[in-house]
Amino acid sequence: MVDHGGVVRRHELTDQEWELLAPLIPRAKTGRPRVEDRRVINGMVYKIRTGISWRDLPERYGPWKTVYTRFRRYALDGVFTRALQQMQARADAAGDIDWLVQIDSTIVRAHQHAAAGPEKGTLQKDEPDDHALGRSRGGPTTKIHLACDGRGRPLAVMLTAGQRHDGVSARPLLERIRVPPIGRGRPRCRPDHVVADKAYASRGLPPQARHQPHHPEKRDQQRHRRNRGRDSGRPPRFDREIYRRRNTVERCFNRLKNFRGIATRYDKTATSYEAAVSLASFLLRARSV
Incomplete structure (x- = not known):
């Protein structure tokens, strides 16, 4: 939303960002006139940027229930993805x-409001049973698994409970990379290279990614391979120069966590929190155009 002086407010969509997002927002064909789409989307962005509760949204974004209801609808429909x-x-x-795709994860602390969980009987079909919340000594946590390109722009995100091991999450994360073509054709799902740390040094990668990973081999795996001798097969591919670029994914996480609603999880459902991460990822991509 732009104020009367023509200046974009802090934590709101710029004209360029809105031009990119507007054609992708579902339009209601029937019913009574609703609150302007840009105004409502700005309320969502403001909420994710600041981490405030839905009830505390400034009045300039319209009724908070309207903003929340539409955000929840978009989350369930996968609009931001x-x-x-x-x-x-x-x-x-x-x-x-x-x-040159890089994968990694980060642990996010869940606020006590998120840890309360949704009401019984409101679990959606695609919602995980644990709501991607794990228990630890420090309290409830969620882990964000991220795949980004070589320039640090998000390609795919996935949520699990905080205690979930990275290695078992590599395959479903990489399978979420689906870049559709302009026009007809199949989406691109296969990276040229996959860069990861030792946590992914296992057979958890999908078959299409096993021939081009770049990660150091764990010491126990090196020892096991030497003990097997000629039957051990080839060691995993490792290019030290390519591996040095792995900090790109860490910088991408840093930019995502500039959104206070991402750095701390306030959403009770994994569906809503993943939608918030997808919206933040969209904004990072839009600002690199």
Whole structure:
């Protein structure tokens, strides 16, 4: 939303960002006139940026229930995930995606309001039973698994409970990379290279990614391979120069956590929190255009 002086307010969509997002927002064909789409989306962005509760949204974004209800509807419909994929499609068509894909995870502390969980009987079909919340000594946590391109722009995100091991999450995370083409054809799912740390030094990678991973081999795996002798097969591919670029994914996490609603989880359901991460990822991509 733009104020009367024509200046974009802090934590709101710029004109360029809105032009990219507007065609991807579902339009209601029937019913009474609703609150302006840009105004409502700005309320969602403001909430994720600041981490405030829905009830505390400034009045300039309209009724907070309207903003929340529409956000929840978009989360269940996967609107922000599709918007991110459409942005990726345009970038890939322009040759603006570096397919040296890097994967990693970060642990996010869940606020006590998120840990309370949704009411009984409200669990959605695609919602995990644990709501991607894990218990630890420090309290409830969620782990964000991220795949980004070589320029540090998000390609895919996935949530698990905080105690989930990275290695078993590599396959489903990489399978979420689906960059659709402009026009007809199959989406691109296969990276040129996959860069990861030792936590992914296992057979958890999908078959299409096993021949091009770049991660150091764990010492116990090195010892096991030496003990097997000629039957051990080839060691995993490791290019030290490529591996040095792994800090790109850490910088991507740092930018995502500039959103206070991402750095701390306030959403009770994994579906809503993942939608918030997808919206933040869309904004990171839009600001790199």
